[in-house]
Amino acid sequence: MDDNREPEERRTAEPTAWEAGDAKAWIAVPTADDDKYSRGVLGMVTGSARYPGAAVLGAEAAARTGVGMIRYLGAPHATEQVLRRRPEIVSAPGRVQAWLIGSGMSADDRSDDDARRLAAALDDGTPLVIDAGALDLVARAAGPVVITPHYRELAVALAAAGGGAPTPGAEEIRADPGGWAERAAAALGVTVLLKGHTTHVVAPGRPRITVTAGPAWLATAGSGDVLGGVLGALVATHAAAVAEHGYDALAALAATAAWVHGRAGESASQGGPVVALDVAEAVPAVLRGLLAGS
Ligand SMILES: NC(=O)C1=CN([C@@H]2O[C@H](COP(=O)(O)OP(=O)(O)OC[C@H]3O[C@@H](n4cnc5c(N)ncnc54)[C@H](OP(=O)(O)O)[C@@H]3O)[C@@H](O)[C@H]2O)[C@@H](O)CC1
Numbered sequence: 001m002d003d004n005r006e007p008e009e010r011r012t013a014e015p016t017a018w019e020a021g022d023a024k025a026w027i028a029v030p031t032a033d034d035d036k037y038s039r040g041v042l043g044m045v046t047g048s049a050r051y052p053g054a055a056v057l058g059a060e061a062a063a064r065t066g067v068g069m070i071r072y073l074g075a076p077h078a079t080e081q082v083l084r085r086r087p088e089i090v091s092a093p094g095r096v097q098a099w100l101i102g103s104g105m106s107a108d109d110r111s112d113d114d115a116r117r118l119a120a121a122l123d124d125g126t127p128l129v130i131d132a133g134a135l136d137l138v139a140r141a142a143g144p145v146v147i148t149p150h151y152r153e154l155a156v157a158l159a160a161a162g163g164g165a166p167t168p169g170a171e172e173i174r175a176d177p178g179g180w181a182e183r184a185a186a187a188l189g190v191t192v193l194l195k196g197h198t199t200h201v202v203a204p205g206r207p208r209i210t211v212t213a214g215p216a217w218l219a220t221a222g223s224g225d226v227l228g229g230v231l232g233a234l235v236a237t238h239a240a241a242v243a244e245h246g247y248d249a250l251a252a253l254a255a256t257a258a259w260v261h262g263r264a265g266e267s268a269s270q271g272g273p274v275v276a277l278d279v280a281e282a283v284p285a286v287l288r289g290l291l292a293g294s
């Protein structure tokens with residue numbers, strides 16, 4: 001992804017469409033020497049008393065994407081629901097290689113405990129996937145960040161950024177999502193994954209990547225929480241690549257997550273309606289097919 005052109009020239013360049021071959025290169029396959037820690041541990045601060053379901057969906061998706069371990073740290077009821085669905089998940093704090101924060105949370109209704117858990121993740125210095133109700137906290141992250149907003153959430157993230165960042169409304173973003181993904185990446189200094197029928201992924205100052213892999217049936221509650229889980233697992237299993245390639249690696253991982261999510265949606269849908277949990281359950285077969293080259 002080396003690109004030596006001037007910034008203006010890059011901005012006007014045609015975006016790259018992310019395809020199966022690109023995605024395959026960003027799936028970490030365990031080797032004989034691996035153990036659960038060397039594969040990567042994902043920390044999750046997601047869900048809340050109001051939205052426990054988002055925590056379950058993200059945890060299910062991350063587990064099915066493949067990761068050494070998931071540490072889930074959330075509100076008691078959400079923790080109970082996550083463990084009921086996925087007993088493999090550990091609810092004790094400890095070291096992680098990446099964080100997923102914010103899915104199923106609200107910036108305007110944050111408990112003291114949630115605020116404390118979010119602050120610990122933001123201070124950790126490891127890569128962060130920031131979604132939904134933590135998008136007002138992007139500037140506080142010590143580690144490299146990829147954000148996963150929809151149009152309204154990107155408007156909120158830009159408004160919270162201050163410091164001269166542009167403040168478009170959601171409808172302005174909807175009218176020019178590719179352009180706003182680029183402007184947001186530049187203004188926030190993070191990799192942006194802007195969700196939609198076509199998902200736009202941009203690392204700051206780099207060419208835009210587009211992903212159009214899923215059916216419109218994916219426009220259903222919780223679908224984005226599943227995408228967050230897929231991306232969290234991919235980042236946790238590529239900590240070394242993120243340390244070496246920074247925002248470019250986060251962009252490649254984000255585009256891969258959108259591609260896998262879209263194909264899982266296609267597989268779960270088969271031309272009909274889907275629920276978000278079915279999308280998460282379809283992920284392993286999509287990865288098997290991708291690795292087998294089909
Ligand atoms: N299972 C779970 O736990 C799930 C949890 N989830 C979690 O929920 C959190 C919030 O995520 P979100 O995307 O809903 O929030 P947000 O961008 O603030 O949207 C609010 C906007 O929507 C609009 N609006 C509302 N109703 C409308 C209607 N009937 N028809 C039309 N418009 C309507 C409303 O407009 P208004 O009613 O004010 O006019 C406002 O503008 C987030 O943490 C996410 O992870 C979700 O992923 C779902 C599954």
Ligand SMILES: Nc1ncnc2c1ncn2[C@@H]1O[C@H](COP(=O)(O)OP(=O)(O)O)[C@@H](O)[C@H]1O
Pocket residue numbers: 150195196197198199214215216217218219220221222223224225226227261
């Ligand atoms: N029309 C569409 N076609 C294909 N995918 C879509 C469409 N609308 C939304 N999606 C996808 O569905 C997911 C919705 O995420 P989001 O809006 O965050 O929902 P939620 O907050 O309910 O989980 C995103 O991955 C997005 O790319």
